[in-house]
Amino acid sequence: METIGDILKTARMRRGLTIEELQQSTKIQKRHLVSIEKNDFEALPGPYYARTFIRQYAAEVGVDGSYLISMYEGDKKPAVNKETPLSTRTETSIEKPVNRNVEVVKSNLPLAVLFFSAVLIILGIGYFTLKDGNDQPMITPPKEIVTETKVEDEKTKETSKETEEEKEPKEKNTESLTINYLGTEGYASNFSIANVEKDIDLELEAVNETCWVGIQVNGEYVHDEMLEPGKKSSYTFKDKPATVAVVVGNVSNMKVKMNGKDVDYNPEKEVAVKKDVNFSITYK
Numbered sequence: 180m181e182t183i184g185d186i187l188k189t190a191r192m193r194r195g196l197t198i199e200e201l202q203q204s205t206k207i208q209k210r211h212l213v214s215i216e217k218n219d220f221e222a223l224p225g226p227y228y229a230r231t232f233i234r235q236y237a238a239e240v241g242v243d244g245s246y247l248i249s250m251y252e253g254d255k256k257p258a259v260n261k262e263t264p265l266s267t268r269t270e271t272s273i274e275k276p277v278n279r280n281v282e283v284v285k286s287n288l289p290l291a292v293l294f295f296s297a298v299l300i301i302l303g304i305g306y307f308t309l310k311d312g313n314d315q316p317m318i319t320p321p322k323e324i325v326t327e328t329k330v331e332d333e334k335t336k337e338t339s340k341e342t343e344e345e346k347e348p349k350e351k352n353t354e355s356l357t358i359n360y361l362g363t364e365g366y367a368s369n370f371s372i373a374n375v376e377k378d379i380d381l382e383l384e385a386v387n388e389t390c391w392v393g394i395q396v397n398g399e400y401v402h403d404e405m406l407e408p409g410k411k412s413s414y415t416f417k418d419k420p421a422t423v424a425v426v427v428g429n430v431s432n433m434k435v436k437m438n439g440k441d442v443d444y445n446p447e448k449e450v451a452v453k454k455d456v457n458f459s460i461t462y463k
Contacts (some may be wrong), residue, residue: 182232183247184216190240205235206366206426206455208393208400212236220251224391224405225303228428231453235366253292355463356438360446367455368444372437375462379416379423382436385409391428396420408432425456 181189191201202209211232214222222374223229230248237244353374361369372379383392385406392412393403397420406412416423427433427444435442444456 182217182218183250184272186235186242186247187236187240188216190237190242196239196240201236201239203398205239205405206393206395206424207232207235208403224428226299228391231428253295292443353399356440358437358440358442360443363447363449366453367400367457368446369457370444370459370461372458373458375419379420379460380438381414381416381423381425382411382439383413383425384411384434384436385429386432386434388429388432390433392433393426395422395424395426397422398424419460419462421460423458423460425458427454430454 191198196204198209198212200206201212205212211223214220214230215232215236220226220229223232230251233247233251234244237247245374248445355374357373359371359373361371371451381394383406384415385408387408390406391403392406394401396416402414403426404412425435425444427435430445430449430453436445442456444454
């Protein structure tokens, strides 16, 4: 029986797509795409994101995502996979004698599936509990692009000590900077930022639930992490990048600011799990 990874990899190769091209079109990191093709779902951020990544990969290569999700969740009902020719399935239905033992197993199958799902959830919670204490960032940001990363809790936030000389240019930069909403295309919200004097400061905050976030600079992934509710992360982009993209998981629970200004990246209030927030930047 074909696995989820086999189905997706075959569909990708039929379309002539490389993993790198798929990463650019889906905004899913290459290592996550490779894990999906290897059926190594424990390497993904969690079941919530595993289902999201599988659906998005499937949509990109023309495969029925609902069919693959049913496989991922352990449902063995024969849903129709759009990518798999129907001729490869069972062509003839032959009535067989009913075996009572088989019927007993089938009647208990839903309970077994529920039990298996509960075990996966418990293991996922345990994995992230350990990861929060021990794991390092999955991608180390290049020094020449991202120069500062700091995570702080609202309760432990301390007033930063800056000289008057440091404060003045920062305030001027915030006042002159303009952010314009260009519209939404699929999973992406597009913005232009103009009149930037020097650096770009990005601030992210998880509100009520845990959120996953990834950051791209000039088309290259430089950082990703999980933010717990109430936590903030801030980044300073130097060397005047032309584009910055923020890949947001759990859209309704993530706040985004650029140089202290709120960015409403979901003005249509769409119900979406993932959103790509793209910024094109011009400087003075």
